Amino acid sequence: MLAHQDIAKVLVVDLDGRPLTPCSPEKAQQNVNDRLARLDESGVLHLNYRPLAHRRIYRQVQRRDGRICAWCGGLGSTLDHVIPICWGGSTTLDNCVVACRACNHSRNNALPSTFLRWTGYRPTHPVIRAIVDHEAQHLVDVEMILDRKPLASCATREEAQVWVAYHAQTGAWSRPDPQEEPMTHVKPDAPPFTQYFVP
Numbered sequence: 001m002l003a004h005q006d007i008a009k010v011l012v013v014d015l016d017g018r019p020l021t022p023c024s025p026e027k028a029q030q031n032v033n034d035r036l037a038r039l040d041e042s043g044v045l046h047l048n049y050r051p052l053a054h055r056r057i058y059r060q061v062q063r064r065d066g067r068i069c070a071w072c073g074g075l076g077s078t079l080d081h082v083i084p085i086c087w088g089g090s091t092t093l094d095n096c097v098v099a100c101r102a103c104n105h106s107r108n109n110a111l112p113s114t115f116l117r118w119t120g121y122r123p124t125h126p127v128i129r130a131i132v133d134h135e136a137q138h139l140v141d142v143e144m145i146l147d148r149k150p151l152a153s154c155a156t157r158e159e160a161q162v163w164v165a166y167h168a169q170t171g172a173w174s175r176p177d178p179q180e181e182p183m184t185h186v187k188p189d190a191p192p193f194t195q196y197f198v199p
């Protein structure tokens with residue numbers, strides 16, 4: 001029996017025809033089933049979104065923010081979606097900041113207001129402030145944005161999956177319920193972080 005890695009890989013390209021990491025036939029079929037890609041006659045998988053855009057947006061956000069975590073002021077090394085992708089957040093300059101791994105990982109899919117309540121952070125980053133100060137409205141607005149934005153603008157698989165679920169209009173728009181336990185790894189009784197982002 002062939003080991004999994006010995007099975008022929010499927011060539012994968014993004015919407016611009018730029019090559020991405022090849023994948024297994026099973027994964028390729030899964031992408032087609034999920035409406036995230038199509039297979040052409042030659043067996044090449046064409047993604048319906050642009051994962052390479054993630055790197056481009058991250059570079060732009062880094063140029064704007066430097067390498068400072070917008071939440072805690074520590075050394076930032078990741079791109080963080082302020083409205084998380086599963087809540088409908090997009091990979092855009094007005095929804096992304098630089099974050100350290102600890103903040104990005106510990107917040108997980110929690111809304112920014114929840115994360116601030118649990119951590120005691122007081123970020124002054126304008127992107128975070130603009131969203132946190134009107135968070136309920138932003139959660140309404142994401143649906144308008146999802147109405148308008150093309151699948152092609154999605155920069156991550158999860159973002160594309162949310163787009164497909166939303167546009168499928170099958171009730172599959174599985175945004176988290178705000179009443180549910182916030183999805184974060186921060187323990188409610190964890191002591192507040194001591195380092196604040198000073199303007």
Ligand SMILES: [Zn+2]
Binds near residue numbers: 071099101102104
């Ligand atoms: Zn941080």
